[in-house]
Amino acid sequence: MNTTTLILPGFGNSDSGHWQSRWGSLHPNFVRVSQRDWDYPDRKEWVESLENVASQVEGAIILVAHSLGCLLIAHWAAQTNRKIKGALLVAPPDSGRAEFPQQITGFHPFPKAPFNFPSIVVASSDDPYGDLEFSKACATAWGSRFVNIGPFGHINTNSGFGAWPEGYELLQQIDK
Numbered sequence: 001m002n003t004t005t006l007i008l009p010g011f012g013n014s015d016s017g018h019w020q021s022r023w024g025s026l027h028p029n030f031v032r033v034s035q036r037d038w039d040y041p042d043r044k045e046w047v048e049s050l051e052n053v054a055s056q057v058e059g060a061i062i063l064v065a066h067s068l069g070c071l072l073i074a075h076w077a078a079q080t081n082r083k084i085k086g087a088l089l090v091a092p093p094d095s096g097r098a099e100f101p102q103q104i105t106g107f108h109p110f111p112k113a114p115f116n117f118p119s120i121v122v123a124s125s126d127d128p129y130g131d132l133e134f135s136k137a138c139a140t141a142w143g144s145r146f147v148n149i150g151p152f153g154h155i156n157t158n159s160g161f162g163a164w165p166e167g168y169e170l171l172q173q174i175d176k
Contacts, residue, residue: 002029002058002059002060003029003059003060003061003062003085003175004029004030004031004057004059004060004061004062005023005027005029005030005031005061005062005063005064005171005175006030006031006032006033006050006053006054006057006061006062006063006064007020007023007024007030007031007032007033007064008033008050008063008064008065008066008069008070008072008073009032009038009066009067009069010065010066010067010068010069010070010091010093011038011039011041011067011068011093011101011104012038012039013035013038014066014156014157015157017157017162018066018156018157018161019155019156019161019162019163019164019167019168020032020064020066022162022163022164023064023163023168023171030064031053031057033049033050033053034049035049036049039103040103040104040105041068041103041104041105041107042105042106043072043075043105043106043107044106046072046075047072047075047076047079050072050076051076051080051082054080054082055082060083060085061082061083061084061085062084062085062086062087062088062171062174062175063084063086063087063088063089064087064088064090064171065087065088065089065090066090066091066155066156067090067091067092067093067129067154067156068093068104068107069089070089070090070091070092070093070121070138071092071093071095071107071110072107073087073089073115074110074111074112074138074142075107075110075111077111077113077115077116077117078111078113083117084115084116084117085117085118085174085175086117086118086119086120086174086175087115087117087118087119087120087144087174088119088120088122088167088170088171088174089119089120089121089122089138089142089144090121090122090155090167091122091123091124091127091129091130091135091154091155091156092121092123092130092134092135092138093129093130094129094130094131094134095107095108095109095110096108096109097129097130100129112138112141112142113141113142114141114142114143115142115143115144118144118145118174119142119143119144119145119174120144120145120146120147120170120173120174121135121138121139121142121144121145121146121147122147122149122155122167122170123135123136123146123147123148123149124148124149124150124151124152124153124154124155124159125148125150125151125152126151126152126153127153127154127155128153128154129154132148135148147170149166155167
């Protein structure tokens with residue numbers, strides 16, 4: 001069976017040096033889910049975009065999310081009937097924090113029900129957008145395996161992550 005990996009960037013999109021973009025450029029079966037507005041995310045609109053792209057996929061689907069993309073998966077998974085092979089959720093942001101961007105609407109609160117597919121939540125011990133306790137709580141709520149990679153910021157280009165081969169190895173654990 002053919003597997004399509006859907007890339008779900010977060011707030012502001014993932015730049016060309018981001019590990020999501022690099023993975024996408026290397027693998028023809030990786031598809032970025034585009035959003036109309038990356039800078040003023042609206043949950044309802046983002047969920048609809050994900051559902052539209054997923055509905056066009058024939059075969060298995062794997063989800064690869066970064067930051068706000070993780071919360072997108074939680075909202076989408078609570079309402080979709082699509083069968084998902086698995087998900088890699090990297091650096092979920094704490095939408096309950098006072099400094100969470102005000103232009104992001106509808107993502108808080110987010111569903112805390114277990115996913116009906118295997119998943120891995122990856123977190124950094126010094127992520128400025130979500131601490132380890134928050135990420136662990138997400139993993140527990142979603143029924144995900146939790147991986148703490150140590151002090152690596154928001155696990156993005158600014159944190160020094162390029163192709164991130166260790167993350168790709170985690171993804172391969174889902175795509176078995």
